[in-house]
Amino acid sequence: MARRGASVTLIERGRVGCESSWAGAGILSVLPPWDYDKGVIDLARYSETLYADWVASLKETSGIDCEYRRSGMLMLTADDDERDDIRARDWFAASCAESERVAARAIVPQLAVEREAWWLPSAAQVRPPRLLKALLVALSRMDVKVIENTEVLGFCQSGSRIVSLRCGEGELGGGQFVVCAGAWSQRLLGEHALALDIQPVRGQMLLFNCALNTLGPMLLEDDFYLVPRADGHILAGSTVENVGFDKSTTAAAREELMAHAHALLPSLNKKNLAAQWAGLRPAAPGNIPAIARHPEIDNLFINSGHFRYGVTMAPGSARLLTAAALGLPAAIDTAPYRWPGGARAWKSS
Ligand SMILES: Cc1cc2nc3c(=O)[nH]c(=O)nc-3n(C[C@H](O)[C@H](O)[C@H](O)COP(=O)(O)OP(=O)(O)OC[C@H]3O[C@@H](n4cnc5c(N)ncnc54)[C@H](O)[C@@H]3O)c2cc1C
Incomplete structure (x- = not known):
């Protein structure tokens, strides 16, 4: 919005960029894509088309490298799940996504398990804390006023x-x-x-301090993933817990994530565990965010409910919000992201 000439003030309860967006793994894919509706896929794809230019311009403005890179992803498949396999084949064929069925160890030889996998060579990642730092610098260059330690209490x-x-x-x-x-x-x-439904869902994560090149691509098995950073750190995540606004970490999650990480890559163990943290995802039904004008209040908008894919969907969501608020045409169909509820019929914005 600021780039379009709007005068913007950001009001943050704590410090900017210290909640869910900081806690995320930074995987820039919807996984597995065949489990989600078109609204999720369309916004993720739209964002994907914007990402490389967005992070490049952030680097130019801020001098901060967000570590956006196509490290690829290896999706391990269950040996006995034929149904999932067919869905995956159909989806990859229909979407023309770059993909190949491989023996997992052909891509990651150090893997402890011998399994079949889908290899997605162009799957990308970004490092969220760096992305947030770069954004904050970019905001200051665009004269966006940032007011921290100020909680909005109501309207x-x-x-x-x-x-x-x-x-x-x-x-x-x-x-x-x-x-x-x-x-x-x-x-x-x-x-x-109104009928908006956004609930906190806790996600816990582990960070391992490893030698460079311990793992090349991202690794996914069901809901569990390992994400290697360029400096050798490896993230292991994440839990999906309905515990309200409780952001604490637990020993049980640490043990569970550690066991899964160790089972895939034995070099990940207690000795190189560097950190554990938790974040609260904004969960909306179907993982479809609301990015829209309020149905009854003309100058109230929302951009929230991105649940598991808020980093993936960030640049596209910002564009859709800007289009809604400034009355510009949107690049994709915005109907899935409307604000649910309200007496007045929803009108496209
Ligand atoms: C463990 C974990 C792993 C994840 N991994 C990925 C991933 O790999 N890829 C991906 O795409 N997504 C991932 N996500 C999801 C992603 O992080 C979220 O969807 C996204 O960050 C949500 O962004 P947000 O700006 O809506 O919320 P937040 O980043 O939480 O920001 C909301 C901000 O609003 C502030 N605030 C709240 N109330 C008030 C108030 N009353 N007044 C003022 N300020 C207020 C908060 O302090 C906070 O700073 C992950 C999330 C978690 C927790």
Whole structure:
């Protein structure tokens, strides 16, 4: 929006970029894609077309390399799951995605298990903490005002418009208001949420400190993944837990993730475990985010509910939000991302 000339203020309860977006693995794919609706796939694909240019321009502006790279992904398949195998074959064939059926050890020889796998050579990743740092620098270069340590508590409404935000330090006025408060979006909106359904889902992650080239591509087995960074670190994640707004880490998750990581790559063990953390994903039904104008309040917008793929969908979501708020044409069909509920019929924005 700032790039389009809008005067933007970002109000953050804590420090910018320290919640779910920081905690994410940075895998830039929907996995497995055949489990998701068109709305998820379309937004992920649209974002994929924007990513390389976006991170390049962020690097130019901020000097920070977000480590966007096509490290590839090896998707291990269950030996006995013929149904899933057929779905995968059909999907890859129909989508023309670069893919190859391989023996997993042909790609990752150090793998402890001998299995069949799908090799996706162009699957990409980014390093979220670096992406967020780069974004913050870019915001300052675009004169976006960032107000940290300020919680938005509610909205002051007059007729069908919001006139200001209620914050700890008083009220803040503006022309248009965008809620992008992740897992807290629905709670912040209160009665204005209407039928929006965004719940916190905790994800825990481990970080291993490894020698360079311990693992080349990303590795996926069911819901579990290993993501190698360029400097040798390897991420192992992640849990999917319905525990409300509890962001603590647990010994049980550490043991579970450690056991899975060790079973695939025996060099991952307690000795090289460097960190454990948790984040709260903003979970919306079907993993379809809401990116739209409020059905009843003309100047209230949302960009939230990206659940497991908020990093993947980031650049496309920002474009769709900008289109909605500034009345510009959108590059993809925005109907799946409308704000659910409300008495007034939803109109395309
Ligand atoms: C363990 C884990 C692994 C993940 N891996 C991936 C992955 O590999 N690929 C991928 O695409 N996605 C991944 N995700 C999902 C992705 O991180 C999220 O979908 C995305 O980060 C959500 O971004 P967001 O900006 O909506 O929320 P957040 O990043 O949580 O940001 C919301 C912000 O709003 C602020 N806020 C909340 N309430 C208020 C208030 N009242 N006033 C002011 N500020 C407020 C918060 O402090 C926070 O900074 C992962 C998530 C987790 C937890």
